[in-house]
Amino acid sequence: MKHPGIVIAGRTTLALFGGYFAASSVFVFSDRFLISLGLPRAEAVSFGMMCVFITYLFFILWVFAVRNLWLPFFVFFVLINTAHRLSLHHGHGG
Amino acid sequence: MEPDFRRSMQWLHTWTGVVLGSILFAVFWMGTLSVFDREIDLWMKPETRLPLTSHPLSFDSVRASLNDAIASKANFWNAVMPDDRQPYIETHYRAGKKMVSQVINPDTGQILPQTGTLGATGFFFPFHYTLELQFMHLGEWLVGLASVAMLVLCMTGVIIHRKIFAEFFTFRPQKRPGRLLLDLHNLTGVLGLPFHIILTFSGLLILGSTFFPAGIEAVYKNPRDYFYDANGLSFFPVKPGKPGVPVVSLDMAAAQASALWGKADPHMVLVVNPGQTTGRIAFFHSTEKQVTSDRDVIAFDATTGQLVSHAPLPGPALKTQRFLSGLHLIQFHHWGLRWLYFISGSGSCVLIATGFLFWMEVRQKKQSASPGFRLVKGITLGSVAGIIISTLAFFIINRILPADAQYYGLTRSALEVRGFYLVWLITFLQGWLWPKRAWMLQVSAISVLALCAVLLNWFTTRDHLLHTLSHRYLWPVAGMDSMLLFTSFMAFFAARRLSRRVRNEIHSKPLVAV
Structure with a gap:
């Protein structure tokens, strides 16, 4: 893991893909949370849509700013895993 | 890191x-x-360069096109009314897999011949x-x-x-x-x-x-x-019904929609399943006077004229x-703001281009021989100067091709697009294969091509700059010609400066990628 090329490739992968799925998971949580508060579906999704790009941007910058990748890796893992379990539990909307 | x-x-x-x-x-x-x-x-x-209509607009005036759509069992048909950016009525429907679109003169009701360009x-x-x-x-x-x-x-x-x-x-x-x-x-x-x-x-x-x-x-x-939910289009997903029923008067339905809106007028009408029992007519109001892209859709049953849905108020x-x-979509009409968008957009292009050029300038001395550097150099040339050249080539091909051009089984509009890509590819190849003086040559090409486009517009349509400037309805054409001339002048001075650099190369520091 000391070769700079591998480190950069790993960091970029984590930022682009890990960040993407983690942001997507946050989007799903925000949907569920806002709808449980009584917001109409279209409102909840539109709000989540505006936030998801900012979340993704923040995740990317975070991955490239820190020296040690374990924390972002751990956070992304927890977010994605929870969202996955949630969708298994609730299934897709309809 | x-x-x-x-x-x-x-x-x-x-x-x-x-x-x-x-x-x-x-x-x-x-x-x-x-x-x-x-x-x-x-x-x-050029055939759509019409004076702005003073006629009151009628949706039923394009009923012939709707009847065509019904006859070819289209699953939708729409008509967009003229406004001060688009002097004609435009109708579309899908017959089988083919999209049929017509351009109609609102004053005479005559269907205009189409240039065969995507524009x-x-x-x-x-x-x-x-x-x-x-x-x-x-x-x-x-x-x-x-x-x-x-x-x-x-x-x-x-x-x-x-x-x-x-x-x-x-x-x-x-x-x-x-x-x-x-x-x-x-x-x-x-x-x-x-x-x-x-x-x-x-x-x-x-x-x-x-x-x-x-x-x-x-x-x-x-x-x-x-x-559908977010845009008030809940009427849209209807199943195909039995054919053979008439569609009510579009103008009467439009008047009802206007009354419901209060101030706005319908700008587009959409008929879903025209001529079928499950038909719907929907009106979208114009967003000329508002920034928000909210078209407040009102839908009626196409055979009875009953109100089916009115988009709920958005949260x-x-x-x-x-x-x-x-x-982002700038559908509002405000010339000053539109120019500001154009200037800001050009500023963004300058920002991206100078970022690239600065990267190369910094590395020019040390890495000019490395293959990665040469690759980026070629990519920069093609993606900055190249896309401008191919855009100009697209305009020129549009003016040169005869009306019914068809070569190698390609339609006129497809030929234009192929031309665009071909020219673009060449600009990249020049950057990789003959990088010497490539920038100077391509910037000169921009200057020459932009001037050619203006001249070709003059020769093929007789609408030269003095003529277009003196008629209000031709101002868009005048604007385009003036921007082309401006581009031509700017590129001319840039090319002159670049060629001076080439000559002084021995005495001064090397300029990027010349």
Whole structure:
């Protein structure tokens, strides 16, 4: 893991893909949370849509700013895993 | 990774820019042109250069086209009324797999012959967000990636820029080229920062359902349901019904819609399942006088004329989203603001181009022999000067091809597009194979081609600049011609400066990529 090329490739992968799925998971949580508060579906999704790009941007910058990748890796893992379990539990909307 | 925060951000800024800069330039270039898409259309389709109509507009006046659609069992038909950016009525329907569109003179009701071009609305605008790569939505995803990269670039750019206020108005054109490029990069970057961020963000938002379907699919069956729900189109998904029923008077339904809206007038009518028992007529009002892209759709039953649905009032989140989409799509009519968009968009193009050139200037001395450097050099040439040349070539081919041109089984509009790509490819090849003086040659080519486009418009349509300037309805054409002339002059002076550099190369420091 000391070769700079591998480190950069790993960091970029984590930022682009890990960040993407983690942001997507946050989007799903925000949907569920806002709808449980009584917001109409279209409102909840539109709000989540505006936030998801900012979340993704923040995740990317975070991955490239820190020296040690374990924390972002751990956070992304927890977010994605929870969202996955949630969708298994609730299934897709309809 | 780099030892401190600022330097890691510097690294991220550099490499994001180098890797995604060419896509970004293409997106911003096509987006900037799309600001005046209808005006460019008027230039490229001379038969649509009509005086603005003074007639009261009637939807039933294009009933013949609706009847055609019913006869060919189309599943939808729509008509867009003229406004001060588009002097004609446009109708569309899908017959089988073919889209049929007609352009109708609102004064005479006559169907106008079509030039056989995609124009700016059919080529530049879709290119702006799909790069014309339809395969698995690859183009849209690339544009999405580049847009996120643009936001990353804006953020990191602000972070690494130490003296952001001190250098706010610093521009030193007489300094050495590297300093000049960086000044220009900072100037366009900082001055245009709100524009870059808002336009990139709102652009992402418009295609949000494509990029983040998971958040929608968690609560909707599919992204389309969200789209219908969010846009008041709940009437839309109707099953095909039995054919053979009449469609009520469109004008009477339109009057009902106007009464429901109060002030607005219908700008577009959409008939779903025309001539079938499940037919629907929907009216969309004009967004000429508002930024928000909220068209407040009202739908009627097509056979009885009964009100079926009126879009519910949007909540605050939807309203915000529509305002942002409206900011991006610029459907409101305001010439001053439209020019401001155009100038800001050009500023973004300068920002991206100077970023590239600065990267090369810094590495020119040490790495000019490395293959990676030469690759980027060629890519930069093709994606900056090249796309401008191929756009101009697109205009020229449009004026040169005869009306019924058809070669190798390609239609006229397909030939134009092929021409665009062919010229673009050549500009890249020149950068890789014959890099010597390539910039000077391509910038000169821009100057010559832009002038040719103006002359060809004159010769093929007789609408020269003095004539178009003296008639209000031809101002869009005059605007296009003047911008081409302006481009030609600017490119001429740039080329002269570049060629002087080439001659003085031994005495002065080398300029980027000459």
